[in-house]
Amino acid sequence: MPYKSRSKSTELQILKTLNTRMSLSNKDKQHYFNLKKGYEGEVIFDLLTEKLQSECFILNDLLLKLNNTIFQIDSLIINSEAIYLFEVKNFEGDYYYESDRLYKKPKTEINNPLNQLIRNESLLRQLLQNLGFTIPIYSSVVFINPEFTLYQTPLNKPFIFPTQVNRYLEKLNTIPSKLNRKHKRLADKLISLHIKDSPFKLLPPYDYDQLQKGLPCVKCTSFTISIEGKKCVCKECGHEEIVATAVMRNVKEFKLLFPNRKITTNVIHEWCKEVKSKKRIRTILKKNFKIVGVHQWSFYEEETNQ
Numbered sequence: 001m002p003y004k005s006r007s008k009s010t011e012l013q014i015l016k017t018l019n020t021r022m023s024l025s026n027k028d029k030q031h032y033f034n035l036k037k038g039y040e041g042e043v044i045f046d047l048l049t050e051k052l053q054s055e056c057f058i059l060n061d062l063l064l065k066l067n068n069t070i071f072q073i074d075s076l077i078i079n080s081e082a083i084y085l086f087e088v089k090n091f092e093g094d095y096y097y098e099s100d101r102l103y104k105k106p107k108t109e110i111n112n113p114l115n116q117l118i119r120n121e122s123l124l125r126q127l128l129q130n131l132g133f134t135i136p137i138y139s140s141v142v143f144i145n146p147e148f149t150l151y152q153t154p155l156n157k158p159f160i161f162p163t164q165v166n167r168y169l170e171k172l173n174t175i176p177s178k179l180n181r182k183h184k185r186l187a188d189k190l191i192s193l194h195i196k197d198s199p200f201k202l203l204p205p206y207d208y209d210q211l212q213k214g215l216p217c218v219k220c221t222s223f224t225i226s227i228e229g230k231k232c233v234c235k236e237c238g239h240e241e242i243v244a245t246a247v248m249r250n251v252k253e254f255k256l257l258f259p260n261r262k263i264t265t266n267v268i269h270e271w272c273k274e275v276k277s278k279k280r281i282r283t284i285l286k287k288n289f290k291i292v293g294v295h296q297w298s299f300y301e302e303e304t305n306q
């Protein structure tokens with residue numbers, strides 16, 4: 001079990017919703033697919049590190065700040081000997097390495113992940129120093145996609161290739177490790193410094209009016225659903241979802257897209273327009289509002305004038 005688990009970034013969640021409800025430019029679409037792919041690769045790596053049996057703290061996805069520099073760590077493992085820092089890349093296809101640069105074949109230069117790794121390691125080391133911890137850091141770039149090939153890789157680069165990930169982790173697993181209070185303090189400290197919502201989001205401008213209203217199918221994102229009793233049924237793929245679940249899922253999306261707008265029956269009735277009855281929307285909101293308490297739904301307001 002990771003000591004800190006990974007969740008989808010707000011940026012990725014918003015882009016996913018926007019991609020369903022409006023037509024994104026090719027550039028934004030590409031950015032969305034890159035984020036999505038990166039996230040999927042990280043999750044695959046998480047599933048592997050989760051299997052480690054030796055005593056360690058696994059911290060997935062940390063966004064940290066040193067002075068005024070924000071840096072992101074995909075995955076970090078603390079055992080009693082060291083900190084292992086991983087930059088996970090889900091690149092797919094044929095790439096080659098030349099003069100410390102990385103190219104996708106035939107000849108597109110992409111950012112060399114080593115530069116990011118070196119920067120992250122340096123920032124982390126300084127941060128640890130400031131916090132009074134001295135522990136060695138070993139960092140590596142993990143290429144997680146089995147369809148990835150890197151030609152001309154020098155032997156001395158800290159790369160872990162898809163064919164090496166399992167062996168690397170098995171080796172890590174055999175290192176004797178006994179965690180103590182100091183390690184826990186370090187792990188807790190890093191988690192407490194984690195910035196939950198990245199200030200850097202690359203999002204296209206969007207406004208309420210331009211977005212498609214309705215309940216998209218949770219499985220295939222089609223808007224052609226029909227409401228049959230308690231269920232929404234997708235006419236495209238046949239997937240069924242409980243109406244109340246679908247509405248609350250879309251309320252969450254609405255909140256994500258428009259954090260400053262109030263959640264009211266009228267607003268959600270329009271947003272989830274397949275649900276024809278306003279009363280039904282009000283019942284769903286009221287019920288969930290009660291369950292999760294005032295804090296999370298501080299924007300929910302009951303309308304009295306209807």
Ligand SMILES: [Zn+2]
Binds near residue numbers: 235237
């Ligand atoms: Zn569907």
